[in-house]
Amino acid sequence: MLDPVEKLKEFIRHQSVSTDPAFRAGMAGAQKFVADLLGSLGFAVEVVPTNLHPIVLARRGGDPSWPHVIIYGHYDVQPAEPLELWKTPAFEPTIVGNRLFGRGAADNKGPLMTNIAAVAQALAANPSLPLRITFLVEGEEEMGSPSFPKFLESHAAIFREADLLYLSDTGIPNENQVVITCGLRGLALLDVQVTGPKSDLHSGLHGGVLRNPIQALAEILATLHTPDGRVNVPGFYDDVRDVHPWEREQLKKLGADENAYAQFLGIDTFYPTPGFTPFESLRFQPTLEFNGIGGGYQGQGTKTVIPSKAFAKISCRLVANQNPDRIKRLVMDAIRARTPSGVKVDFVDQHKGEPYLVVPPDRSNTPKDQSPVLARAFRATDQAVTEIWGRPPLYLREGGSIPIIADIKAKTGLDSVMFGLFLPEDNLHAPNESFNLDVMKKGVATTRRVLEAIARG
């Protein structure tokens, strides 16, 4: 029988840092490890090449009437640097207490292994389980999944035909409280560039006759929020739907502490969207943030120049029902309308991502629109979590983005059940990453019951 902890150790030893070409061997090793493991469980494994790191696609077919679950995960990890801050070697899995330390232990090798072990147990108990399962394990998640859109296009049929995507790549607040993530924010990114004089000018020789592009940029950016913190772009909130009362209720049950959060951020005042607590604002409301700004002289000392250009990098986080292209257009229109005389603006279109929201069946206003298998999966997860963890899961939106989840939904209509497994103290993307083995054990049991319940119908 597959021992998930031993297998996870083996998985972590493959140094699969996707962004760094020096780790090519580790990437190949991790990819082969996943393919071999799934093959050994009876899956038909296909390694789909991409421009960068292959995608492992492993299928357990069956009668077309059986439900079909795609289980997502990724075999790549973040760089382990700074290595000197690790208390145990980053790629030598080490158990201390109930934790397994090592890069990727929680993101995403541990949670993926949890779900693989659950499948192994379910199939060992019932080799003829009436469930089609496809594992989709990519190797570019930590780079923003650049090859995924092309894969999604060429393999759209699998997603169209499946009933749901199931994954464990989101977080939970503590080891007793599971969260099912129901919403992710989308993204609309662009750069704005303001051009004034045709070249940099001496601020003494020419200062006082023309509008400085930094001044113009500041004046434009300053119009993009109201003093109380709303985004001041006409139409920006038009498509934002009211939050369901149950969402606010669920969030209250999370019991997050504002003072602790302010201390963690190092700020003395929050600045949420008016009418929302900070925790609500970051989950339920869109933003317009400035990620970078630049222009003129930025070195030590002084250089008395009026620069020709200045720019800012803008990103909007979007919530369900907002359209990234429309938001980009609105922001550009607002900026154009507010550009003062004497300068001109240009834009650089950057990437985008759709927002995502899935409403659990018993909370939906339009339950009949949901696939019965998806509804069954949500109910099964709720029940399994309640029994195994001692309390029901919370259904929450996240402030962050997993672009492929929204992309799959937008392109194929497939929804996801995001069963969170990592903890705040797991140190994702940081030194001394670890995975809680008690969480893993409960996770295996949970996913096994969910899959069995889906199969049972």
Place this chain on the structure above:
Amino acid sequence: MLDPVEKLKEFIRHQSVSTDPAFRAGMAGAQKFVADLLGSLGFAVEVVPTNLHPIVLARRGGDPSWPHVIIYGHYDVQPAEPLELWKTPAFEPTIVGNRLFGRGAADNKGPLMTNIAAVAQALAANPSLPLRITFLVEGEEEMGSPSFPKFLESHAAIFREADLLYLSDTGIPNENQVVITCGLRGLALLDVQVTGPKSDLHSGLHGGVLRNPIQALAEILATLHTPDGRVNVPGFYDDVRDVHPWEREQLKKLGADENAYAQFLGIDTFYPTPGFTPFESLRFQPTLEFNGIGGGYQGQGTKTVIPSKAFAKISCRLVANQNPDRIKRLVMDAIRARTPSGVKVDFVDQHKGEPYLVVPPDRSNTPKDQSPVLARAFRATDQAVTEIWGRPPLYLREGGSIPIIADIKAKTGLDSVMFGLFLPEDNLHAPNESFNLDVMKKGVATTRRVLEAIARG
């Protein structure tokens, strides 16, 4: 005989960027070049150490009854960045047509070399010229001359005893019209830094709960001007005096063409202080400009970060009777009062310079206060310019600043004759700086006659 063009090429090759420690060798080379050149002309050269870059002091003494002229210049240059915009290498002097290209060609190596060549010619023609001459060539002008105040204190006797300071570090509108600069703007410089969260944050996980420091900075900067272009800082204009009517008259004679100027700048609309033409605004009115801004991610593509900090570099140009320390205080007070909640501001005090105004003898309301040698120098310059350039000079204020001119006046009472030599198209402080060699030739002849006339009495 000294060939000023060849010598200027040699001078430019010394990469004397004073603000950047990486250019230490170029600074030392340029300083030695000046000292050796003046030594070769028979001057007694003293290299006066400072905390940073030495001052070259080269004296030609003589009978104490002889007039004494101090000729000022600087051997340091602005940084050459952005290098990719230069059509010829910044530090490889290149002649194209009647122009010599290279960083510092016009500011100030070319004009300084013009006056050195004039002295060389005058002394070659009459080795016993009854004129005491002191060259004062500093290496920190582009940094705001931080060591000069101390030097001025220790060497005050030279300035008290001299009759005038003569320099060419100001501009002329075209190669046929000389300007004697009578006024310079002062400077008050500071950086403002806005700090929000204690470290950079993920804009998805935390976006929408706190005030982004770039947003706060933009909102602060946007308050510092009124929509019509006045500086919006309480008290800023309190000490600005009315302009003399002859000053507006002289400026009209300049016949500057607003359309041509707009085209030169590459703008379609001016933005002068209300009530002033663009040409008046830049000479008679103070400014508050942003010389640089920075924060967050500035590279290609995107990084969805909320930065911990953002900053801007601010410089105010001041006109006669404004006090730099008072202006800095007013600007900081305004910024502090307008800083929104959730962020804090800090300031880095940069350098400053007093504004300066000298009234030519025949236009002064109090001519008896002026030294007879200074009056003679003004009249000799007027006459030499009229003869050599074909029309009399104009007496104008400049938009730029030479803080030490005002400092010398304030501490020792010594006034300056500022014989302008660089042209708008010389691209000072910008890529593709150059110096017009025809202007240089006429400049040499002019300065020579001025010195000879002062000596003649």
